[in-house]
Amino acid sequence: MKQHLFHGYMTKNVQKRISEATTAILPSEREMNSGINKARRAMTPTIPTTQLFDIAEPFTKTLHDDDFLIVDKMITRRQRILLFASREQLKMLLGVDTILMDGTFSTCPSVFDQVYTIHAVKYDQSFPCVFGLLPNRLKTTYHFMFQELKSVAMQMQ
Known part of the structure; x- marks a missing residue:
């Protein structure tokens, strides 16, 4: 399944299971993506600038x-x-x-x-x-x- 189709399928499934009140207080998709990317960057080592680096x-x-x-x-x-x-x-x-x-x-x-x-x-x-x-x-x-x-x-x- 293509990524965008899978994402749309998951979004619709989640929306069916939560109330409108819950949906209203959730952050926007853009805000959630920003938070996820920030967390991912915090867990990933920085890109080295020389070939003298350790690999985790x-x-x-x-x-x-x-x-x-x-x-x-x-x-x-x-x-x-x-x-x-x-x-x-x-x-x-x-x-x-x-x-x-x-x-x-x-x-x-x-x-x-x-x-x-x-x-x-x-x-x-x-x-x-x-x-x-x-x-x-x-x-x-x-x-x-x-x-x-x-x-x-x-x-x-």
Whole structure:
């Protein structure tokens, strides 16, 4: 269900269950959204301005408390590579014959140069398996990333 359709459905459901008097004293939708966004920002770490930052534990684990941050290495003093994948995602990636890879630059955090993804093709569908934050677009960086993934794969066996 699309987000706006779901939102409309939920709003109508809630409106049916509360009285007009209650509705009259509720803050407006804009005020509620503002409050929710403020609370969300208070719980989210600030966006780093250099590559020298700590990653809070909740961002390194899956919901089942398994490792999600699989590589966190400095390539040079000021160039860091981060790779994220769950064990299940890595198993899927290692079990397919076809993979797809892509880098994007416009949605990348400012302290990195690109977001790089590796997808497994299974059942004629593409499944994202590895998410990387890379400091540049150099061949040596891609080579380093694949060496690290190979090392992680070897440790899994």
